[in-house]
Amino acid sequence: MADVRWGLLSTADINKDLIPAIRASERGTLVAVASRTQETADAYARKWEIPTAFGSYEAMLGSDQIDAVYIGLPNHLHAEWTIKALQSGKHVLCEKPVALTTDEVDSMIAAKNKSGLVLAEAFMYRHHPQTKLATQWIMDGRLGDVSFVRAVHTYKMLLRDGNIRLTPEFGGGSMWDVGVYPLSFVQLIMGGPPERVSAEQFVSATGVDEVFTGQLFYADGKLAQISSSFINPSHTLAEVFGTEGRLSLNRPFVRMDADRQMFFHAADGTSQEIDVPETRLYLGEVEDMNAAILDGTPSFLTLEESRNHVRTTVALYEAARTGKIVTL
Ligand SMILES: NC(=O)c1ccc[n+]([C@@H]2O[C@H](COP(=O)([O-])OP(=O)(O)OC[C@H]3O[C@@H](n4cnc5c(N)ncnc54)[C@H](OP(=O)(O)O)[C@@H]3O)[C@@H](O)[C@H]2O)c1
Structure with missing residues (x-):
C-alpha cells in the first residue's frame, strides 16, 4: 500500500480539523x-474538494477505494x-x-482483534x-x-440548537464531551485508573451535566481532581x-495551535518556563494511524487506556x- 486512503464517515464539524x-x-x-444523504455528501465534497462523495455510510464501507475511516x-x-x-475491512x-x-x-476490541486491523481513539492532545x-519531566x-x-x-x-452534546441519549454532557480530556491526562500521569471516585454535577433543563467535577482516589494514596463545563x-x-x-x-487540551505554555515551579520558590515545540495539533494522531497501518507500529494510545x-x-x-463513592 503506497498511501493510506482515508474516508470521513459523516460531515461532522470536527472534520475541519482532520482534513488539513x-x-x-x-x-x-x-x-x-460519506453522509446520510447524497446531497449533503456532494455539497461537502465540493466545499472541501474531496474526490468522492458517498450518500450513505454503508456505501463508503463497501468501497474498495478506502483503507481507513475517521469516525x-x-x-x-x-x-x-x-x-x-x-x-468491512x-x-x-x-x-x-x-x-x-x-x-x-x-x-x-473483539472486532479489531478478529479483523487484524488498526483501531485507535482520536485523543489529539496525547500526540x-x-x-x-x-510526561518525560515526571x-x-x-x-x-x-x-x-x-x-x-x-x-x-454558544451553538446550542440541535447540539448533539445536549442530548442525553447521544452520550451528551460536559464530562463525556470535554471532561474526558482532564480524565485522560490524570490517567496518563497516574499510570492507570483510580481505585475509587466521587463526583458532583449540575444537570440543566437539557438533561445533561453542564458542569461536572470529580475526585479520583488511587490505591497508593495519590489524588486527582477534574472539572468540565459548558457554561x-x-x-x-x-x-x-x-x-x-x-x-x-497552560492550554493543554485546546484545539487551536497557539499559546501553549508550560512552567515548572520548584520547591525553592524559583520558576522556569519550559519551551514547548509547536506542531499541527491533529497531525500526530493521523501520522500514528498511518504508521500503524503501513508499518505495523503499535498505536501510541492503547485500547487498554x-x-x-x-x-x-x-x-x-x-x-x-448517586452521591456515593464508587469503587472501580
Ligand atoms: N478531538 C476533538 O478536538 C473534538 C472536537 C469536537 C468534537 N469531537 C468529537 O467528534 C464527534 C462529533 O462532534 P461534532 O461536534 O463534530 O459533531 P457534529 O458536527 O454534530 O457532527 C456529527 C455528525 O454525525 C452525523 N450523524 C449521524 N447520525 C446523527 C444523528 N442522529 N444526529 C446528529 N448527527 C448525526 C452527521 O453527519 P451526516 O449528516 O453527514 O451523516 C453529523 O454531521 C463527537 O464524538 C465529539 O466528541 C472531538
Missing part, C-alpha cells in the same frame, strides 16, 4: 466523505460504526470518547509535544513523587503537584448520580 491534518500527513490521502459521529454511534467499519480512527460503556469497548514533554523524577493532579476543560457552548469561558489547565515542585500546563477512560467516566457519572 490528513492532507498534511506524509502517507495519508483524503479520498472520500466523528455523535458519541452513542461510535461503537456501532467502528464495529461495522472493522467488519477498514481501519478506524474513532473520536473520543471511544464508546459509552465498557461492554461497547470490549465489542470494539502533542507538550503532553510528551510533561518520568525523569524532576517533580519528586507526584501526589496530586488537577485538570480542567471548560467552554461556553464557562473557554479554559484548559493541568497541574501536577510533586514533592519537589509543580508542573503547570481507552477502555479505562470509559470505565472511569462511567464510574464518575454513577458517583454524581
Whole structure:
C-alpha cells in the first residue's frame, strides 16, 4: 500500500480539523466523505474538494477505494460504526470518547482483534509535544513523587440548537464531551485508573451535566481532581503537584495551535518556563494511524487506556448520580 486512503464517515464539524491534518500527513490521502444523504455528501465534497462523495455510510464501507475511516459521529454511534467499519475491512480512527460503556469497548476490541486491523481513539492532545514533554519531566523524577493532579476543560457552548452534546441519549454532557480530556491526562500521569471516585454535577433543563467535577482516589494514596463545563469561558489547565515542585500546563487540551505554555515551579520558590515545540495539533494522531497501518507500529494510545477512560467516566457519572463513592 503506497498511501493510506482515508474516508470521513459523516460531515461532522470536527472534520475541519482532520482534513488539513490528513492532507498534511506524509502517507495519508483524503479520498472520500460519506453522509446520510447524497446531497449533503456532494455539497461537502465540493466545499472541501474531496474526490468522492458517498450518500450513505454503508456505501463508503463497501468501497474498495478506502483503507481507513475517521469516525466523528455523535458519541452513542461510535461503537456501532467502528464495529461495522472493522467488519468491512477498514481501519478506524474513532473520536473520543471511544464508546459509552465498557461492554461497547470490549465489542470494539473483539472486532479489531478478529479483523487484524488498526483501531485507535482520536485523543489529539496525547500526540502533542507538550503532553510528551510533561510526561518525560515526571518520568525523569524532576517533580519528586507526584501526589496530586488537577485538570480542567471548560467552554461556553454558544451553538446550542440541535447540539448533539445536549442530548442525553447521544452520550451528551460536559464530562463525556470535554471532561474526558482532564480524565485522560490524570490517567496518563497516574499510570492507570483510580481505585475509587466521587463526583458532583449540575444537570440543566437539557438533561445533561453542564458542569461536572470529580475526585479520583488511587490505591497508593495519590489524588486527582477534574472539572468540565459548558457554561464557562473557554479554559484548559493541568497541574501536577510533586514533592519537589509543580508542573503547570497552560492550554493543554485546546484545539487551536497557539499559546501553549508550560512552567515548572520548584520547591525553592524559583520558576522556569519550559519551551514547548509547536506542531499541527491533529497531525500526530493521523501520522500514528498511518504508521500503524503501513508499518505495523503499535498505536501510541492503547485500547487498554481507552477502555479505562470509559470505565472511569462511567464510574464518575454513577458517583454524581448517586452521591456515593464508587469503587472501580
Ligand atoms: N478531538 C476533538 O478536538 C473534538 C472536537 C469536537 C468534537 N469531537 C468529537 O467528534 C464527534 C462529533 O462532534 P461534532 O461536534 O463534530 O459533531 P457534529 O458536527 O454534530 O457532527 C456529527 C455528525 O454525525 C452525523 N450523524 C449521524 N447520525 C446523527 C444523528 N442522529 N444526529 C446528529 N448527527 C448525526 C452527521 O453527519 P451526516 O449528516 O453527514 O451523516 C453529523 O454531521 C463527537 O464524538 C465529539 O466528541 C472531538
